[in-house]
Amino acid sequence: MTKDEFHAMFLSCIENAIEKTEQKLGLETSRNIEVLLHGGGFSNTLMDLQGAANILYLGPEIFYRIIDIAVIGVGSLKTRVFVRASAHDPGPFEGTWNTPSGNGPFKIIYSMEIEHY
Numbered sequence: 390m391t392k393d394e395f396h397a398m399f400l401s402c403i404e405n406a407i408e409k410t411e412q413k414l415g416l417e418t419s420r421n422i423e424v425l426l427h428g429g430g431f432s433n434t435l436m437d438l439q440g441a442a443n444i445l446y447l448g449p450e451i452f453y454r455i456i457d458i459a460v461i462g463v464g465s466l467k468t469r470v471f472v473r474a475s476a477h478d479p480g481p482f483e484g485t486w487n488t489p490s491g492n493g494p495f496k497i498i499y500s501m502e503i504e505h506y
Contacts, residue, residue, distance in 0.1 A: 390449055390482060396442045402458055402495035403470055410460040410503065418463040425461065428474030441472055451479045455486045456494045464506025471500065
């Protein structure tokens with residue numbers, strides 16, 4: 390998988406998480422996304438979407454097994470997304486979460502508490 394393909398999959402899963410959160414909350418949120426990254430050598434670090442995608446992409450044939458994604462903050466100016474790479478040993482794409490099929494390592498989870506900005 391190329392870096393561009395990985396980035397597209399990451400963005401698609403984040404968009405899916407945002408859409409589900411909007412449905413749950415009954416409101417529209419910003420697509421100005423900031424990532425709170427855990428894993429990949431980072432802990433509780435805020436960064437932009439591109440920076441997080443670059444860190445999470447390990448190469449064309451090796452991937453984190455699970456990368457959790459959860460919307461944790463919403464507002465008209467920004468949406469904050471929690472992203473955590475699992476501590477499992479990275480491996481081939483076939484060993485990733487991939488549920489539903491096509492999501493690769495990305496596992497969308499739902500936060501019980503969502504901050505409003």
